[in-house]
Amino acid sequence: MRFIFLIIFVSALILAEENSRFITEYEYGAALYTRYAKPSCADCHGKNGEGALVASYFNPKKNSESLIEAPKISGLSEIQIKNGIARHRLTRQYPLSDDEFAAIATYLAE
Numbered sequence: 001m002r003f004i005f006l007i008i009f010v011s012a013l014i015l016a017e018e019n020s021r022f023i024t025e026y027e028y029g030a031a032l033y034t035r036y037a038k039p040s041c042a043d044c045h046g047k048n049g050e051g052a053l054v055a056s057y058f059n060p061k062k063n064s065e066s067l068i069e070a071p072k073i074s075g076l077s078e079i080q081i082k083n084g085i086a087r088h089r090l091t092r093q094y095p096l097s098d099d100e101f102a103a104i105a106t107y108l109a110e
């Protein structure tokens with residue numbers, strides 16, 4: 001009997017620990033968005049996901065300047081961000097978890 005109480009007590013402690021995060025969801029998303037990997041999401045998409053020019057080059061076939069732009073991604077939902085990254089051709093497809101996509105969406109929503 002005591003053993004069962006001990007298990008319940010330890011589980012309650014673990015659950016309580018999970019609910020008291022050291023940083024907020026927004027701060028977690030900000031850290032992932034601005035500092036996760038190099039280059040970071042922010043390096044290409046802008047600090048607040050407003051979109052930015054990544055590079056430009058002279059395209060001899062078109063005889064004109066070609067631009068590579070990172071689209072505006074602020075305000076997108078978690079699912080839209082997840083699916084959007086799956087379409088990344090220029091850069092890699094970051095192996096982020098659902099929790100991490102959710103945190104990034106929280107950061108970009110504000």
Ligand code: HEC
Binds near residue numbers: 040091104
């Ligand atoms: C090297 C620059 C670069 C980095 C780093 C980068 N992206 Fe992108 N992203 C792009 C470009 C360019 C596109 C347009 C699709 C393409 O050509 O790859 C894009 C497309 C997207 C889209 C789809 C937008 C739409 O409307 O279709 C999302 C969402 C996105 N990126 C999110 C992210 C997140 C989140 C990160 C960080 C984990 C990130 N990207 C890192 C350049 C970048």
